[in-house]
Amino acid sequence: MDIHLDASGESRLHQALRRCWHPVAHVDELDAAGGRPLPVTLLDEQLVVVRLGDDIACFPDLCVHRGTALSLGWVDDGSQPAPDGSGTVGEPCLVCAYHGWSYDRRGIVRRIPAVHGRSIPARARVERLATSIAVGLVWVLLEPGPGGWEAPEAVYPLPDASTWWGVEGIRTIPIETYDWACSAARRVENFVDFSHFPWVHEGILGDRSKPLSPEHEVRDDGTTISFDIALEEPQASVKGDVAPGAVVQRDPTTYTLHLPLSVTLDQRLPPSADRPDGNRFVLFVAVAPLSARSCRSFTWNARTYKLDPSADAELAAFQAVILDQDRPIAESQRPEALPVDLSAELHIAGPDRASIAYRRRLAELAEAGAKSGIEL
Numbered sequence: 001m002d003i004h005l006d007a008s009g010e011s012r013l014h015q016a017l018r019r020c021w022h023p024v025a026h027v028d029e030l031d032a033a034g035g036r037p038l039p040v041t042l043l044d045e046q047l048v049v050v051r052l053g054d055d056i057a058c059f060p061d062l063c064v065h066r067g068t069a070l071s072l073g074w075v076d077d078g079s080q081p082a083p084d085g086s087g088t089v090g091e092p093c094l095v096c097a098y099h100g101w102s103y104d105r106r107g108i109v110r111r112i113p114a115v116h117g118r119s120i121p122a123r124a125r126v127e128r129l130a131t132s133i134a135v136g137l138v139w140v141l142l143e144p145g146p147g148g149w150e151a152p153e154a155v156y157p158l159p160d161a162s163t164w165w166g167v168e169g170i171r172t173i174p175i176e177t178y179d180w181a182c183s184a185a186r187r188v189e190n191f192v193d194f195s196h197f198p199w200v201h202e203g204i205l206g207d208r209s210k211p212l213s214p215e216h217e218v219r220d221d222g223t224t225i226s227f228d229i230a231l232e233e234p235q236a237s238v239k240g241d242v243a244p245g246a247v248v249q250r251d252p253t254t255y256t257l258h259l260p261l262s263v264t265l266d267q268r269l270p271p272s273a274d275r276p277d278g279n280r281f282v283l284f285v286a287v288a289p290l291s292a293r294s295c296r297s298f299t300w301n302a303r304t305y306k307l308d309p310s311a312d313a314e315l316a317a318f319q320a321v322i323l324d325q326d327r328p329i330a331e332s333q334r335p336e337a338l339p340v341d342l343s344a345e346l347h348i349a350g351p352d353r354a355s356i357a358y359r360r361r362l363a364e365l366a367e368a369g370a371k372s373g374i375e376l
């Protein structure tokens, strides 16, 4: 495998990501909008996501009539006859705000009000993109393969969250979604990079007098890269499970990088009366490539302790502190995209092991993208 990618290789990676699932919105966010369509960006494409009945549909945010953004429109339940008395559409449609063309969940125009019941041109349709729901998020696949949007095939499966998502006795809260001006891969690499803790998160997650990275093995099963790491936390009380001021040597935390751009951090915390086997603190981040140089992070925080919702704000505030420290670092990195050419940056064999494995997989993904005929 050639891991020495040049600039066009980096672009092939960007193209290959079109064959992977990416998150575009929280399901709750879509429903909270009162059924209004939501404009989103993915890999430089302007899209619209909308709930149409039981389905969540995604289309290019562009009406085929005059190019108006479909996200300016609204949902019609399809139960009313047209003004000329012609039949009902019979299913929910996305109505364009400019001239009222109605698109069904397949992207087909079912009503053009200005011509009433006359026949609708076959070309009156927009592309329906593949969508899926996982971990409370709407995921979109721009290039679904030969089966089309109804039988999509992605390079990697959707992340497995079955050990915590929807599990009884675990409280899961959303952390506010945020955008960073760096590539999604840089953001993911920052999340699995623990050797920066003493430097960027000194006094919270690390201690500069103890910068040595613990030994660890990196596992790579082809769809995930994972490792276990036991760190000392100088200010563990921010997680709310120990008293303020306590320095805690944690049990191993398992990091699982779900290729290409999601990570689960699953940390084992000490037992409590109701949890003699120990507690868990889980952070799940799914990163969407908005462009080659910007990304959006969707985050869930799950815990088995302090289940009362009154503890939510403190834990969300803790995440905000950490993210504010990481952001200027990640946004300063050049090039903004993560170089998958391993010779482009200097790697240290121990602490950078997961990062090296990750870049190899991204190089492989770019190569697969090139072989499948995806070209610029």
Ligand code: FES
Pocket: 063, 064, 065, 066, 067, 068, 096, 097, 098, 099, 100, 101
């Ligand atoms: S531009 Fe959408 S209906 Fe005319």
Ligand SMILES: [Fe+2]
Pocket: 190, 196, 200, 201, 322, 326
């Ligand atoms: Fe960090």
